[in-house]
Amino acid sequence: MTVTAQPVPILSDNYAWLLRDDTSGAIAIVDPAEGPPIIAAIEAAGGRLDLILLTHHHADHIAATDEVRARFPAPVVGAAADAHRLPKLDQAAKEGDEVHFGNATARVIDTPGHTRGQINYFFPDGEVLLAGDTLFSLGCGRLIEGTPAEMFSSLRKLAALPGGTKVCAGHEYTEANAKFALSVDPDNAALRAMAEQVHRLRAAGQPTLPSLLADELKANPFLTAPDVATFADRRARKDRF
Numbered sequence: 578m579t580v581t582a583q584p585v586p587i588l589s590d591n592y593a594w595l596l597r598d599d600t601s602g603a604i605a606i607v608d609p610a611e612g613p614p615i616i617a618a619i620e621a622a623g624g625r626l627d628l629i630l631l632t633h634h635h636a637d638h639i640a641a642t643d644e645v646r647a648r649f650p651a652p653v654v655g656a657a658a659d660a661h662r663l664p665k666l667d668q669a670a671k672e673g674d675e676v677h678f679g680n681a682t683a684r685v686i687d688t689p690g691h692t693r694g695q696i697n698y699f700f701p702d703g704e705v706l707l708a709g710d711t712l713f714s715l716g717c718g719r720l721i722e723g724t725p726a727e728m729f730s731s732l733r734k735l736a737a738l739p740g741g742t743k744v745c746a747g748h749e750y751t752e753a754n755a756k757f758a759l760s761v762d763p764d765n766a767a768l769r770a771m772a773e774q775v776h777r778l779r780a781a782g783q784p785t786l787p788s789l790l791a792d793e794l795k796a797n798p799f800l801t802a803p804d805v806a807t808f809a810d811r812r813a814r815k816d817r818f
């Protein structure tokens with residue numbers, strides 16, 4: 578395993594992610610939206626920064642990008658489609674592009690739905706997925722700029738990744754997501770086991786992420802939805818839940 582991912586809690590319920598390439602010691606940060614805790618996490622990891630990755634344009638994912646790069650000069654990668662509303666990019670990325678730090682390489686996956694220019698990053702070495710606000714544990718992002726068909730298609734791409742993939746999402750929404758998921762699928766044993774584990778972790782003040790994609794495929798109602806119509810119905814119900 579070369580790439581490992583550690584959540585950095587920021588703002589009220591966001592996670593930035595600190596990535597380390599174990600073979601080179603290189604460090605990357607994903608979605609730096611609050612300066613002090615992120616700068617502290619980079620200092621604690623050895624005080625080097627090799628790359629900044631952005632998943633989408635919302636302020637709770639990008640707000641401290643310039644503050645972090647002023648402290649640790651590093652190139653910034655974000656979606657080409659949203660370059661006009663992101664901090665200045667050194668690499669404007671789109672589907673299939675590669676992103677590098679140290680000896681680590683990620684593949685860029687376009688996942689419109691929550692926003693038009695949402696991108697996710699997948700590191701095959703280490704099976705780490707930076708899921709942004711596309712896929713959450715037991716949930717998915719709201720359809721702020723995209724259609725149900727676009728989001729369904731985006732989630733299908735993520736569902737095709739290896740089952741051992743660690744899902745590193747942008748928010749700690751899992752406990753609320755579990756309540757909704759149980760209302761959709763109350764007899765799902767895998768979901769019930771996950772919901773109990775999530776409750777234990779949150780009661781202990783621990784993050785529920787990353788989660789395993791194989792578990793999400795069994796329990797996440799937005800990944801188990803068999804077609805766009807079912808997905809759209811569940812997403813609309815979740816918005817009112």
Ligand SMILES: [Zn+2]
Pocket residue numbers: 633635691710
């Ligand atoms: Zn967002």
